[in-house]
Amino acid sequence: xxxxxxxxxxxxxxxxxxxxxxxxxxxxxxxxxxxxxxxxxxxxxxxxxxxxxxxxxxxxxxxxxxxxxxxxxxxxxxxxxxxxxxxxxxxxxxxxxxxxxxxxxxxxxxxxxxxxxxxxxxxxxxxxxxxxxxxxxxxxxxxxxxxxxxxxxxxxxxxxxxxxxxxxxxxxxxxxxxxxxxxxxxxxxxxxxxxxxxxxxxxxxxxxxxxxxxxxxxxxxxxxxxxxxxxxxxxxxxxxxxxxxxxxxxxxxxxxxxxxxxxxxxxxxxxxxxxxxxxxxxxxxxxxxxxxxxxxxxxxxxxxxxxxxxxxxxxxxxxxxxxxxxxxxxxxxxxxxxxxxxxxxxxxxxxxxxxxxxxxxxxxxxxxxxxxxxxxxxxxxxxxxxxxxxxxxxxxxxxxxxxxxxxxxxxxxxxxxxxxxxxxxxxxxxxxxxxxxxxxxxxxxxxxxxxxxxxxxxxxxxxxxxxxxxxxxxxxxxxxxxxxxxxxxxxxxxxxxxxxxxxxxxxxxxxxxxxxxxxxxxxxxxxxxxxxxxxxxxxxxxxxxxxxxxxxxxxxxxxxxxxxxxxxxxxxxxxxxxxxxxxxxxxxxxxxxxxxxxxxxxxxxxxxxxxxxxxxxxxxxxxxxxxxxxxxxxxxxxxxxxxxxxxxxxxxxxxxxxxxxxxxxxxxxxxxxxxxxxxxxxxxxxxxxxxxxxxxxxxxx
DNA sequence: AGTCGAGTTCTTTTT
DNA sequence: GAACTCGACT
Numbered sequence: 001x002x003x004x005x006x007x008x009x010x011x012x013x014x015x016x017x018x019x020x021x022x023x024x025x026x027x028x029x030x031x032x033x034x035x036x037x038x039x040x041x042x043x044x045x046x047x048x049x050x051x052x053x054x055x056x057x058x059x060x061x062x063x064x065x066x067x068x069x070x071x072x073x074x075x076x077x078x079x080x081x082x083x084x085x086x087x088x089x090x091x092x093x094x095x096x097x098x099x100x101x102x103x104x105x106x107x108x109x110x111x112x113x114x115x116x117x118x119x120x121x122x123x124x125x126x127x128x129x130x131x132x133x134x135x136x137x138x139x140x141x142x143x144x145x146x147x148x149x150x151x152x153x154x155x156x157x158x159x160x161x162x163x164x165x166x167x168x169x170x171x172x173x174x175x176x177x178x179x180x181x182x183x184x185x186x187x188x189x190x191x192x193x194x195x196x197x198x199x200x201x202x203x204x205x206x207x208x209x210x211x212x213x214x215x216x217x218x219x220x221x222x223x224x225x226x227x228x229x230x231x232x233x234x235x236x237x238x239x240x241x242x243x244x245x246x247x248x249x250x251x252x253x254x255x256x257x258x259x260x261x262x263x264x265x266x267x268x269x270x271x272x273x274x275x276x277x278x279x280x281x282x283x284x285x286x287x288x289x290x291x292x293x294x295x296x297x298x299x300x301x302x303x304x305x306x307x308x309x310x311x312x313x314x315x316x317x318x319x320x321x322x323x324x325x326x327x328x329x330x331x332x333x334x335x336x337x338x339x340x341x342x343x344x345x346x347x348x349x350x351x352x353x354x355x356x357x358x359x360x361x362x363x364x365x366x367x368x369x370x371x372x373x374x375x376x377x378x379x380x381x382x383x384x385x386x387x388x389x390x391x392x393x394x395x396x397x398x399x400x401x402x403x404x405x406x407x408x409x410x411x412x413x414x415x416x417x418x419x420x421x422x423x424x425x426x427x428x429x430x431x432x433x434x435x436x437x438x439x440x441x442x443x444x445x446x447x448x449x450x451x452x453x454x455x456x457x458x459x460x461x462x463x464x465x466x467x468x469x470x471x472x473x474x475x476x477x478x479x480x481x482x483x484x485x486x487x488x489x490x491x492x493x494x495x496x497x498x499x500x501x502x503x504x505x506x507x508x509x510x511x512x513x514x515x516x517x518x519x520x521x522x523x524x525x526x527x528x529x530x531x532x533x534x535x536x537x538x539x540x541x542x543x544x545x546x547x548x549x550x551x552x553x554x555x556x557x558x559x560x561x562x563x564x565x566x567x568x569x570x571x572x573x574x575x576x577x578x579x580x581x582x583x584x585x586x587x588x589x590x591x592x593x594x595x596x597x598x599x600x601x602x603x604x605x606x607x608x609x610x611x612x613x614x615x616x617x618x619x620x621x622x623x624x625x626x627x628x629x630x631x632x633x634x635x636x637x638x639x640x641x642x643x644x645x646x647x648x649x650x651x652x653x654x655x656x657x658x659x660x661x662x663x664x665x666x667x668x669x670x671x672x673x674x675x676x677x678x679x680x681x682x683x684x685x686x687x688x689x690x691x692x693x694x695x696x697x698x699x700x701x
Numbered sequence: 702a703g704t705c706g707a708g709t710t711c712t713t714t715t716t
Numbered sequence: 717g718a719a720c721t722c723g724a725c726t
Contacts, residue, residue: 081716082716134716135716282714444705581714607713
C-alpha cells in the first residue's frame, strides 16, 4: 500500500540532499491520477483536485518532477493564495528535493507583485522605496481624500462610509470594471453618488502614486500595468518563467488571471483547483476563470484527481449531498471516491442556545480526549469570528489549551502599527497615513493638527531643500506643537533623526532596534499598563528585522505577512485545539471537526439570505467545512441566538434541512445547567426529520 | 476649532 | 472588542 498521508513530513527521512532528487520514484509514490498530472507534458493544464485528494502533494511532486526534467528552480513560479499555503508548499518541495525554497520565486500574488514592483515600479511611476498601506491605513487615506474634496459627504448619514467605499472600489478594481459602474450597481437610486465615488477613487489613486504608496490591490493592478506597458519587463518575466503553477485557481480573480496569462505567453501554466471550493467571490474571485481556462488556453489538458484520502465514506457522502443541493448552471463534474475505512455517521446536534452549544462541544471534546485523541486532532469551525465567543470563554474557563486564528493579527495590533508607522515614514517621508499614525499619539494632537504639522514640514522641506526629518526639527514646526505635546515631540523627533541616520548607514536590525528603544519605549510605559507584553512584541520585531538587509523590503514583508503570527496561543508548546473560521481552515484537515452555528442567519449568514450575498458561495463554504473532517463530523445548531442582548429563535440552517436525514444521526445534548433553555418540553420531534415546537420565546434576564 | 472620554451599537470571509 | 457618536472641555 502507498502512504498518502499528506501531512507526513518524515516520509523521506531527515536530511534530503540534491541527490535525493534522483531517488524519487514518482510512479510508486503517486496514484494514477496524481501521476498523470505530475508528469504532464509541456502545455497548459488544469488539475481538478477534489477536497482531500492530495492536491498539495501533486503540486509539490510536480515541482520536483520539473527539476528532474532539467528545469532550474528560478524558472519556476509558484503562486498561492495565502502565505501559509506558500510556506507549506515551499517547505515540502525543499524537503522532497533538497533544493532550498528561497531559490524559487513563490508566494502569494500580492507578495510576488510587490517584488516585481520593487524592480519595475518606476515604469508606472512608483519609487523604489514605496510603502504598502494595510487595510485600515487605506481606509483612513480614502476618508481623508473624501473629506478634502467634499467635506459634507461624510456628514450625510445615508452616504456610505470610507471603509464601505474602499471595499466597493477595491472590488471594482479586482474584477477590472470601472468604479462608476460598480457604484451604480450598488447604489442604483442615486446617480450622483456613483459619479462622486468614481471621482474619489481617482483622487485616491493619484494621491497614492504621488506619495509613493500602494494598497493591496495596487500590488496586482500595477503589476499587470507593468507587464502591459513595458516590453522589457514583460519579456523578462516571460522568458524567465518557463513553468507557472497556480494553486487554488478557483479563487483567482480576473486581475490575477490576466497577470498569469500575460506572463505565461507560451501557455506553460498548470492551474490547480477545485471549482466546488471557490469561496472568495466577495473579493472578486471569478469561477469563469477556471471554467473558461480551456477557452483562453487552447489545447488545455484537464486532469482530474478524484480519490479522497482524507475523509470517511460517511463524511464524503454528506459532502456529495452538499454539492447535490447546488443550483448552478455549470461546473466541472467530479466524484469523490472514498478510500478510508468506515466511521460513524456525521452527527447533528440541536442545542438550546450558544451556552449549550459550547457545553456540548466541550464535553464531546473531553470524551474524544479520554478515548485517546490529541487536542491538535480537533477543530471547531464557524462562519464568523464572533460566533465563537461563547466557546472561547468556556475554553478559557475550563483551561483547555486552544489556538485561535483571531481577527486581530500581530501586525495589526496598535503598538506594532505605531512603531511600524515610524519606520515607514523614515523609508518614505511622503507616507502620510504613517505620519498621522504616530503624530496622533501625542497629547492634543489629532487629525487636524497632524495635517497642519505635516503640511508645514513639507513646505519647509521643499523650500529649503532639506530632508523631511530635518524639517520636522525646525523652530517653525515646533512652534505649531501644542504645549502639552512639546516634551514628547522633542523626544520623537530625536528618535526619528537617529533612526533616519541609521537607515542610511546600518542594517535593518539596528534601525528597528533604535526605533523600538527610542521615544516609543517611553511612550508605551506610561500609556499602557500591559506595556511589558507590548514590549515583547516589539522585541520580536527586532528579531524579524535581522532576517533582512533592506528596510523597505522588510516593511513590505511585514505587512504582507500580516496573518503569520495571528495565532493566539493560550499555552505554549502544548497540543492545542484549533478554533478557526472556515475561510482560514481551507486546506487544513483534522480527524474531528465541529461546525457550530448552523442556523439560518449565522450560517448561511444573514446577508446571503437577504440577497446581498451569494447563497451558493455559502453552500460551497459549508462544503469546505465538512470536507476538513477525517473521521468524525459534528454539526451543531443553537436554537436561540443572542442578538443585541436578546435571545432570538433561529431557524435550522437550510444547509442541514436539504441533507437526506439518513446520512447523519441526531444527538440530543445533555441538559446544561448554565443554559436557560430547559423549559420542560423541549426536544420533541427529533426522531427523524427535525421539527421545531414553540415555547422558546421567553427572554433571558 | 479641535481633542478627548464616555457611552452605544454591531460584528463575514482576507491579501 | 472596535468603531462610531455625542457632549464637555481646552
